[in-house]
Amino acid sequence: MKENTPLLQVQDLKVYFYTEEKEELRAVDGVSFYLKEGETIALVGESGCGKSVTSLAILRLIDSDGKIQGGKIILRGRDLLSLSEKEMREIRGRDISMIFQEPSSALNPVYTVGDQIMEAIILHQKLPRPQARKAAEEALRLVGIPEARKRLDEYPHELSGGMKQRAMIAMALSCHPKVLIADEPTTSLDVTIQAQILELIAELQHRLNMGVILITHDLGVVAGMAERVVIMYAGKVVEEGSRWDIFHHSFHPYTWGLLHSIPRLDIKQEKLAIIPGAVPDPLNFPSGCRFRNRCPLADELCLTEPQWREIESQHYVYCHHYSQVEVLKTRGFER
Amino acid sequence: MNDTPLLQVQNLKQYFPIRAGVLRKIVDWVKAVDGVSFEVSPGETLGVVGESGCGKSTLGMSIMRLYEPTEGKVFFQGQEISSLQSSQLKNIRRDIQMIFQDPFTSLDPRMHVGPIIEEGMKVHHLASLPEIRRRALDLLEKVGLGAEYFSRYPHEFSGGQRQRIGIARALALSPRLIVADEPVSSLDVSVRSQILNLLKDLKKEYQLTYIFISHDLAVVRQVCNRVMVMYLGKVVEIAEGEVFFSTPYHPYSVALISAVPVPDPDYEVKRIILSGDVPSPINPPEGCRFHTRCPVAQEICQQVEPVLEQKEKNHWVACHFPGSLSYKGQ
Amino acid sequence: MNRETRRILRRLLSNTSAILGFVLLIFFVVVAIFAPLFAPPPPNKDPYIMPIVTWSSNPLPPSPEHPFGVAGKRDIFYGVVWGTRTAFRVGIIVTLISTALGLLVGAVAGYFGKLWDEVLMRITDIFMAIPFLVAAMVLTTILGAGLDKVMIAMTAFSWMYPARLIRGNILQIKEEQFVLAAKALGVSDFSIILRHVLPNTIFPVLIQASMRMGSLVITAAALSFLGVGAPQGYADWGALLNYARNWMLGGQGEALKYWYMTVFPGAAMVLFVLAWNLVGDTLRDAFDPRLRL
Ligand SMILES: Nc1ncnc2c1ncn2[C@@H]1O[C@H](COP(=O)(O)OP(=O)(O)OP(=O)(O)O)[C@@H](O)[C@H]1O
Ligand SMILES: Nc1ncnc2c1ncn2[C@@H]1O[C@H](COP(=O)(O)OP(=O)(O)OP(=O)(O)O)[C@@H](O)[C@H]1O
Ligand code: SF4
Ligand SMILES: [Mg+2]
Ligand SMILES: [Mg+2]
Numbered sequence: 001m002k003e004n005t006p007l008l009q010v011q012d013l014k015v016y017f018y019t020e021e022k023e024e025l026r027a028v029d030g031v032s033f034y035l036k037e038g039e040t041i042a043l044v045g046e047s048g049c050g051k052s053v054t055s056l057a058i059l060r061l062i063d064s065d066g067k068i069q070g071g072k073i074i075l076r077g078r079d080l081l082s083l084s085e086k087e088m089r090e091i092r093g094r095d096i097s098m099i100f101q102e103p104s105s106a107l108n109p110v111y112t113v114g115d116q117i118m119e120a121i122i123l124h125q126k127l128p129r130p131q132a133r134k135a136a137e138e139a140l141r142l143v144g145i146p147e148a149r150k151r152l153d154e155y156p157h158e159l160s161g162g163m164k165q166r167a168m169i170a171m172a173l174s175c176h177p178k179v180l181i182a183d184e185p186t187t188s189l190d191v192t193i194q195a196q197i198l199e200l201i202a203e204l205q206h207r208l209n210m211g212v213i214l215i216t217h218d219l220g221v222v223a224g225m226a227e228r229v230v231i232m233y234a235g236k237v238v239e240e241g242s243r244w245d246i247f248h249h250s251f252h253p254y255t256w257g258l259l260h261s262i263p264r265l266d267i268k269q270e271k272l273a274i275i276p277g278a279v280p281d282p283l284n285f286p287s288g289c290r291f292r293n294r295c296p297l298a299d300e301l302c303l304t305e306p307q308w309r310e311i312e313s314q315h316y317v318y319c320h321h322y323s324q325v326e327v328l329k330t331r332g333f334e335r
Numbered sequence: 336m337n338d339t340p341l342l343q344v345q346n347l348k349q350y351f352p353i354r355a356g357v358l359r360k361i362v363d364w365v366k367a368v369d370g371v372s373f374e375v376s377p378g379e380t381l382g383v384v385g386e387s388g389c390g391k392s393t394l395g396m397s398i399m400r401l402y403e404p405t406e407g408k409v410f411f412q413g414q415e416i417s418s419l420q421s422s423q424l425k426n427i428r429r430d431i432q433m434i435f436q437d438p439f440t441s442l443d444p445r446m447h448v449g450p451i452i453e454e455g456m457k458v459h460h461l462a463s464l465p466e467i468r469r470r471a472l473d474l475l476e477k478v479g480l481g482a483e484y485f486s487r488y489p490h491e492f493s494g495g496q497r498q499r500i501g502i503a504r505a506l507a508l509s510p511r512l513i514v515a516d517e518p519v520s521s522l523d524v525s526v527r528s529q530i531l532n533l534l535k536d537l538k539k540e541y542q543l544t545y546i547f548i549s550h551d552l553a554v555v556r557q558v559c560n561r562v563m564v565m566y567l568g569k570v571v572e573i574a575e576g577e578v579f580f581s582t583p584y585h586p587y588s589v590a591l592i593s594a595v596p597v598p599d600p601d602y603e604v605k606r607i608i609l610s611g612d613v614p615s616p617i618n619p620p621e622g623c624r625f626h627t628r629c630p631v632a633q634e635i636c637q638q639v640e641p642v643l644e645q646k647e648k649n650h651w652v653a654c655h656f657p658g659s660l661s662y663k664g665q
Numbered sequence: 666m667n668r669e670t671r672r673i674l675r676r677l678l679s680n681t682s683a684i685l686g687f688v689l690l691i692f693f694v695v696v697a698i699f700a701p702l703f704a705p706p707p708p709n710k711d712p713y714i715m716p717i718v719t720w721s722s723n724p725l726p727p728s729p730e731h732p733f734g735v736a737g738k739r740d741i742f743y744g745v746v747w748g749t750r751t752a753f754r755v756g757i758i759v760t761l762i763s764t765a766l767g768l769l770v771g772a773v774a775g776y777f778g779k780l781w782d783e784v785l786m787r788i789t790d791i792f793m794a795i796p797f798l799v800a801a802m803v804l805t806t807i808l809g810a811g812l813d814k815v816m817i818a819m820t821a822f823s824w825m826y827p828a829r830l831i832r833g834n835i836l837q838i839k840e841e842q843f844v845l846a847a848k849a850l851g852v853s854d855f856s857i858i859l860r861h862v863l864p865n866t867i868f869p870v871l872i873q874a875s876m877r878m879g880s881l882v883i884t885a886a887a888l889s890f891l892g893v894g895a896p897q898g899y900a901d902w903g904a905l906l907n908y909a910r911n912w913m914l915g916g917q918g919e920a921l922k923y924w925y926m927t928v929f930p931g932a933a934m935v936l937f938v939l940a941w942n943l944v945g946d947t948l949r950d951a952f953d954p955r956l957r958l
Contacts, residue, residue, distance in 0.1 A: 021675070047523050160613075161387075190387050190550065190613070191386070191552075191594040192591065192608075193386075195593075195606060195608050195609075196609070196610075198596075199608055218524075218596060219524075219598035220595065220597050220598045221596045223596065223597065223599055224597075224600075243600045247598065247599060247600050248600075254525075257525065258524060259598060261524075261527070261528035262524060262528070262553070263527070263531065263553040263557040263558075264553055264597060264599075265553040265580070265592065265595045266597050266599065266602055268556065272528035272531060272532055272557065273528060274532060275526070275528070278493040278496065278525075279493070279523055279526075294525075396845075401845055401848055424851070425851040428849060428850060428851035429851070433846070435842045435846060436842070437842055440841045440842045441841075441842035441846050442846075443843045443847075443860075443861050443865070444843075444865065445864045445865055446860075454847065454852065455851065455852075458851050458852050459851060501846070504846065504850070
């Protein structure tokens, strides 16, 4: 796509939480990636790896237990971390919008769908109510909700899960943002509804030329949607590349293991690969490489932090032994 | 596999009352499972798939008699269990066990892991106390946890480890049939394959039979010999696994398969996007329950309910126009 | 000690109001246990009957012999000290019995549901609708006055609170899959309630019970104050206050002349209630699952 300067750049972002016992929880620890205009990138990782925290940090919506401890978030040359809260409010919803995983809890049950969409429109576009209502209706139509005018006056509980997610998308897109962050937009939906929503997002992205950050743990969704993929593990980015790089020659053992351990619909796999162990406790991440206690390639070197290396053009990996990942093909993932 | 079925389900119905008003009068029924019949042969893994709310879990619970079925019969090894008194039910519990979806709520948070596994054996007086303890330790070992975990609380474990505990609990009674209700869907992606492989291995070792409930077709493809698809409380298709995935007959099955994202950027399918949502099981559509979303529906589909028929050997489908939709590019 | 226990302990100890609550409670316990040392009873007499120390029925202000003064011919200090025992006795017995009763009713209603629930909860509603003081007075008039009668009346009208609470909790726990899992193992309903449901619902009930402990003592005092509680001369805070009834407004414009008759027993009561409420609060904070990490 376009080869100009990135629309949004996240550099070395660190977000730490503090528990009641004053322990430091490094939920996001030096995350960098970029998003170009009109492209879709996927932020992939397992539960607790820091995907949502990263996206909330971009909007500066981390709650009071947490702090952004470093890094830069640059939107078209402006560092969002240096803005005042008031300036930030202008950005939210107008330049960057977000849709959430749980459509049912992200909509306020006591207001009609229309009221909630109009709220953002009135706030950012300063339209009077009748026009805002028109715009809201238009937004609902855009996301394919039939009988949009009637739906404006309905309450969230009167809509099905898929409909709610559509309404959320309508709300997020009502002010034509440049960046849309979709945090697991389909995880709580059925596959047939998921297919509808993903298609909708892809189509709108194309039509409105938005940059989309798609957050998911489903590599299947990634393969169909994203141009570039950012793989996260335990608060760090471990690999980044185009989707072909990631799916066809990944270099990080975690990416490799993930791709071989997930059940696939298209082929019968005799035995699934296994990544041993479990995701580490965020209060006790291993030192050095955080994947080392599950990694078949780990040795003493992995007690130290790996470097962030560009091994092919635009293909980055964070691993000491990336060059040996090929041996996993023959040896499997068992240690 | 031999021919006499291990489990036979005949016209099973499970309705839940909807009450309203001050008097809590029954105003309507949720027809969660509405006339389901199928058989399970010993040694097989039958996958039950379908979208949220189609009645998969309810079916599992009714078979287990955790709910009292509204209508229909369930036979286990030829014995009717749907009419047993609750006192006689206890014996059946030994033969049919369940693995639950949510490893965070399926273990009593105030009990140690050991006693959780031992509880069933104690209730059924399967052995002396020291022997029960020894077996529990064995089982812990078997599901890949060490004996050192015996006196820990469930909250000290990750989701995958808890699911292992749940599996050990189910195995403790040496059941013949295990109903596994979404055993991996709440687990981290990187631990799912551990549990799936464990279930496969245990099946071989103990000659288990599974009813494997899942909404994830990819998982079902990897672990099941046969697949049964449900839509709004009804069975719409039953087929051998490989046949099902290569030539599904029911338009809903086809759409379902085509909608599953495959982790391969080169994989191309004709994605069939169904319009609309699943209707409510309180007032299911007349005729074929799928006609409101079906891309190939005709006049007759709105009026006549198709019956589940054997279209080919061991391939059952309930549709007026089976096979008229395909997800493979033409 | 595991992490959970440590966390709870730390929470308990890091909170000043928690510490105040425990200190107060311990103070009352000490007073109750060592009552014979603080206020030695006359030999061969029922120590719970406050000995008569003067023949005039006029109250006497605090003096070295009677540090809290004298009311109704009896030593207020003696009454306050031995009244502590009465307060604990009434509080603990009523709380225990009513909680047990409530547990039974709530557990049956919640676990078995359907008709059981319907019937038991309607009965509970009826009991809750009756104004307690009125009912207690009617009941004590029927049964006759006396501390045990008061306790019966109070038990009869306080089991509903734990019953409701436990029922609500059970309805919630019942949906948890581990209860289904136990059923699937063939565990009987009775053991499921005993082994799985109650241990998971008991904490809120204990917390509520400790809060109720304080208010029960006030109620008992109110009944004594109204004259339907403890018999004449019984060491009870409410009974002490009863003596103050006729002197409350003070004589001839000296409104505060007889302050000691109300202040000392009153303070004991207020502090006692405060202690239990602080302890209850602390327990709730410490075990509130919403605050859990
Ligand atoms: N408000 C908070 N207070 C304390 N810790 C938090 C808070 N929010 C998130 N965390 C911690 O930060 C880490 C990353 O959480 P995050 O929500 O970003 O995960 P995620 O990748 O979005 O996972 P999921 O797939 O489950 O949504 C987790 O360990 C989580 O416990
Ligand atoms: N105890 C109950 N009382 C009333 N309705 C119920 C009850 N259990 C389930 N239902 C309803 O029955 C229908 C089928 O539910 P069930 O849980 O069996 O679906 P499922 O296929 O397991 O879905 P999921 O994939 O979401 O687990 C749903 O509409 C549900 O709301
Ligand atoms: S019966 Fe008709 S509506 Fe139903 S699935 Fe078949 S073609 Fe579609
Ligand atoms: Mg998240
Ligand atoms: Mg279910």
